[in-house]
Amino acid sequence: MPVPLSGRRFAITGGTGSFGQAMVGHLLAAGAAEIRVLSRDEAKQDQMRGRLRDDRVRYYVGDVRDRDTVRKATRGVEFVFHAAALKQVPSCEFFPLEALRTNVLGSANVVEACERNGVGSLVLLSTDKAVYPVNAMGMTKALMEKVAQAHARTSPDSPTTVSCVRYGNVMYSRGSVIPLFVEQLRTNRPLTVTDPAMTRFLMSLAESVELVERAFTGAVPGDVFIRKASACTIGDLVLALGNLFGVTPKIEVLGIRHGEKMDETLASREELRHARDLGEFFRVPLDTRDLNYAPYVEEGEAGTERLFDFNSANAPRLDVPEIEALLLTLPEIRAELGTLVAAG
Numbered sequence: 001m002p003v004p005l006s007g008r009r010f011a012i013t014g015g016t017g018s019f020g021q022a023m024v025g026h027l028l029a030a031g032a033a034e035i036r037v038l039s040r041d042e043a044k045q046d047q048m049r050g051r052l053r054d055d056r057v058r059y060y061v062g063d064v065r066d067r068d069t070v071r072k073a074t075r076g077v078e079f080v081f082h083a084a085a086l087k088q089v090p091s092c093e094f095f096p097l098e099a100l101r102t103n104v105l106g107s108a109n110v111v112e113a114c115e116r117n118g119v120g121s122l123v124l125l126s127t128d129k130a131v132y133p134v135n136a137m138g139m140t141k142a143l144m145e146k147v148a149q150a151h152a153r154t155s156p157d158s159p160t161t162v163s164c165v166r167y168g169n170v171m172y173s174r175g176s177v178i179p180l181f182v183e184q185l186r187t188n189r190p191l192t193v194t195d196p197a198m199t200r201f202l203m204s205l206a207e208s209v210e211l212v213e214r215a216f217t218g219a220v221p222g223d224v225f226i227r228k229a230s231a232c233t234i235g236d237l238v239l240a241l242g243n244l245f246g247v248t249p250k251i252e253v254l255g256i257r258h259g260e261k262m263d264e265t266l267a268s269r270e271e272l273r274h275a276r277d278l279g280e281f282f283r284v285p286l287d288t289r290d291l292n293y294a295p296y297v298e299e300g301e302a303g304t305e306r307l308f309d310f311n312s313a314n315a316p317r318l319d320v321p322e323i324e325a326l327l328l329t330l331p332e333i334r335a336e337l338g339t340l341v342a343a344g
């Protein structure tokens with residue numbers, strides 16, 4: 001049963017980011033009574049305040065690393081979305097302890113504050129990079145998921161349903177490759193491609209909002225919700241952008257960056273053994289066994305057939321025309337193409 005959003009009170013950590021802004025827009029349109037935006041950067045908050053001009057949105061400057069700040073920002077709200085994170089793969093490789101402080105300890109603060117304030121539902125945003133992680137960003141996000149699941153396991157009487165969503169690359173999110181390629185095309189510079197054979201899941205911001213809504217209306221404590229996204233190679237992404245902009249892009253191959261994987265995994269084979277297939281989504285429920293493993297060891301566990309991960313190499317693969325069609329759904333791409341046409 002969908003939870004009505006109208007008249008409800010929300011908080012979003014990292015609320016000035018790409019996801020946060022999309023979610024705030026969605027909640028305002030749905031009639032939310034109050035939305036608190038918690039983030040570190042007052043300048044971004046100021047821009048958002050100027051753009052939205054809606055006094056249902058309240059701005060809290062602060063860092064999720066600070067427990068008091070998080071407690072204050074979540075007092076009296078019914079739902080919380082935790083999007084604040086250090087999410088750039090290369091920078092987390094250089095500063096792993098910073099990633100740990102924000103992504104793990106900061107997330108633990110959010111869980112604690114929601115529980116203490118009697119928040120009904122908390123959804124934490126995770127990433128495909130948390131599955132079989134090889135970089136500090138993914139490792140800290142994997143631990144964030146463990147913090148959420150451990151809370152569900154050890155606090156069965158908690159007022160707060162804590163769940164996670166996991167998704168891949170959000171097209172045109174701040175600092176990601178598509179706006180970079182567009183900028184390089186616009187300024188007639190070569191496109192800096194790491195490896196054309198690399199694959200990534202592609203999702204729109206609207207789909208990430210839908211996934212989070214799905215989790216906060218349908219999750220039971222400890223769930224991980226995963227959208228079954230399609231994937232593409234970076235080489236095909238470049239071809240699609242070139243076609244849309246009517247150019248054959250010049251390419252400079254950089255090689256794989258610190259901590260990168262060739263392909264990403266959204267759901268591991270271990271999770272898929274007990275995941276529920278909900279059509280467009282997987283729901284991975286909490287493993288509720290306790291530490292007494294004897295019955296499992298002695299009796300064995302059902303369902304040990306061979307399964308495969310759901311990864312960006314074996315997921316439905318978008319071809320170049322399909323990527324073009326997807327890119328054309330992005331307002332930023334349409335605006336860029338409109339500017340090109342206008343410039344003649």
Ligand SMILES: O=c1ccn([C@@H]2O[C@H](COP(=O)(O)OP(=O)(O)O[C@H]3O[C@H](CO)[C@@H](O)[C@H](O)[C@H]3O)[C@@H](O)[C@H]2O)c(=O)[nH]1
Pocket residue numbers: 087088089127128129167168169170175176177178180192193194195198199200234257260264
């Ligand atoms: O100059 C560049 C930069 C990136 N890439 C490639 O483009 C793809 C996407 O890169 P990017 O947009 O930087 O995203 P990721 O490094 O895959 O990570 C993003 O996507 C994740 C989900 O997988 C999020 O969790 C992260 O926060 C977000 O930074 C990757 O294959 C990169 O190797 C290039 O070819 N050239």
